[in-house]
Amino acid sequence: MDKDIQLRPREAGELKEAASRWTEEELTLINSWAFQGERVIHGNPSGVDNAVGTWGGALRYQSGKITPLKRVPMLKILLTNTKVPRSTKVLVAGAKQKILKFPAIMDPVLDSIDAISQECQSVLEAMPENPSPEYYPVLEELFDINQHHLNVIGAGHPSLDRLCRVTASHGLHSKLTGAGGGGCGITLLRPDTSPLTVEAAKRDLCACGFECWETNIGAPGVTLHSSSSLNAKVLHALLES
Numbered sequence: 001m002d003k004d005i006q007l008r009p010r011e012a013g014e015l016k017e018a019a020s021r022w023t024e025e026e027l028t029l030i031n032s033w034a035f036q037g038e039r040v041i042h043g044n045p046s047g048v049d050n051a052v053g054t055w056g057g058a059l060r061y062q063s064g065k066i067t068p069l070k071r072v073p074m075l076k077i078l079l080t081n082t083k084v085p086r087s088t089k090v091l092v093a094g095a096k097q098k099i100l101k102f103p104a105i106m107d108p109v110l111d112s113i114d115a116i117s118q119e120c121q122s123v124l125e126a127m128p129e130n131p132s133p134e135y136y137p138v139l140e141e142l143f144d145i146n147q148h149h150l151n152v153i154g155a156g157h158p159s160l161d162r163l164c165r166v167t168a169s170h171g172l173h174s175k176l177t178g179a180g181g182g183g184c185g186i187t188l189l190r191p192d193t194s195p196l197t198v199e200a201a202k203r204d205l206c207a208c209g210f211e212c213w214e215t216n217i218g219a220p221g222v223t224l225h226s227s228s229s230l231n232a233k234v235l236h237a238l239l240e241s
Contacts, residue, residue: 022224030054030222042088056221060121062114072218073127076189078167078201080174081211082159084182091181094154109152116146136190140173143188147175155180162208163187170201189214 022030034050048061058069099106120142127135147164150156160176163185167174174187189198198214205212227235 022222027054027222045088052221054221056219058124058218060117062117069121069125071128072124073131074219075217076191076193077215077217078172078174078187078189078198078205079177079213079215080163080185080187080205082157082163082182082185083209083211084157084159086157086179086181086183088179091155091179098154106153109149113146113149113153116142116149133190133192136188139188143173143175150176150180157182159208159210160185163205163210166204166208167201169204170197172197172201186217 031050031054034054035045035047038045038047038050046061046064047066048059051066052059055068058072060067060069099110120139123135123138123142147156147160151161155176157176157180159182160180164174167187172187172189172193174185177184177186187201202212202214230238
């Protein structure tokens with residue numbers, strides 16, 4: 001679980017970025033405070049979520065080291081919330097217990113997860129130079145293999161299995177994101193995926209009681225917005241809060 005590629009989602013129709021930008025010093029401060037929030041929620045967080053949320057783009061996390069990826073493609077996904085609550089601390093503790101109990105079994109699984117991350121990184125970094133559709137079946141296979149491995153280490157949940165079955169019935173490939181144990185999953189959308197297919201998948205996911213959004217990953221990090229860039233619905237919500 002300590003080897004991963006992280007990409008920041010971008011909401012569909014994301015608000016326009018204001019002309020002013022955060023300085024590096026300000027970003028460092030934002031990141032440090034965001035990390036303290038992660039500590040309150042997760043106990044001993046990796047620092048990945050706050051880092052990618054602050055600086056955006058994509059990064060690789062391995063053995064406590066965070067390395068930004070210089071270039072990544074913009075990928076379309078479905079982001080689905082199963083609405084199943086989970087505790088990251090409990091899930092991590094359970095995975096560690098399983099690793100300690102069955103090291104000869106679990107260590108190769110972790111090595112395979114690391115190899116999946118390395119292969120994914122190679123594909124993502126190659127795509128901007130050569131945006132070939134042949135990369136998408138590779139990413140889909142990596143999604144499937146990774147999801148099975150995450151189930152093995154104890155990060156799965158019946159709600160996530162259901163999510164994967166529903167999207168698979170529409171020819172789409174999904175995996176959990178975050179700690180697992182419920183929470184959210186992501187579904188990769190090829191550029192040529194039919195809008196009718198996407199809408200049908202969203203309809204079936206919502207019928208399961210899930211929430212679902214179309215979005216992109218590999219987006220900018222924290223941005224400063226002016227009130228004039230907010231749409232009326234968002235501005236009203238802020239004024240009411």
